[in-house]
Amino acid sequence: MQNLTLKFNPKEHASGPARGETNRSPVRTSPSYSGNNASANSTTQAMFNKYDIDGSGAISTKEFRKLCYDLGYYLSDLELEMDLKLLDANGDGEISYSEFIKWWKNDKRFEMLQMPPQEFVTVQQSSSYFQKFDKDNSGSIDAREFKELYNDLAKHNLTTKSVTATLREIDSSKDGKISFNEYIAWLLQGKGAAK
Structure with missing residues (x-):
């Protein structure tokens, strides 16, 4: 077993580590700004x-x-x-x-x-599912690609809305495309689920 030595430098902890250095404090912090x-x-x-x-x-x-x-x-x-x-x-x-x-x-x-295990599995499966329809690997699905995704979502009873209404619901940025993050947010809100 390897011994771990932690060195404490009061100057480092008073002002924080310099750019490129690491703060090796074993204390978990989550400063709120x-x-x-x-x-x-x-x-x-x-x-x-x-x-x-x-x-x-x-x-x-x-x-x-x-x-x-x-x-x-x-x-x-x-x-x-x-x-x-x-x-x-x-x-x-x-x-x-x-x-x-x-x-x-x-x-x-x-x-x-730190997602709960089931949510993590959902995101992982959804990533593969999303990539299947992101033909140009742009990280987003345009209107043409969305028609294929919509047909698959409807086929699996994940949406009952029209293609336009579903696109509008998922596209929270209203840019006419669905980013991976918009798709995941829609799924995690319980509005759909990846198969």
């Missing part, structure tokens, strides 16, 4: 910048895993994949600042990442 004041916004921006290690303006999969781990929440590969699909609203494979801020300002941000 919800609020609309300038201080909360600058703290949120600082947290985003700290974990946007490559300075790309977005947090990559690797950077997000590090953020969660540094704050005491280790994500397995499968959890990381599913969580990124839920947080990455535009489906570009990274977490933008606007996507990050929505998640970070939620006091239950880490609870969002």
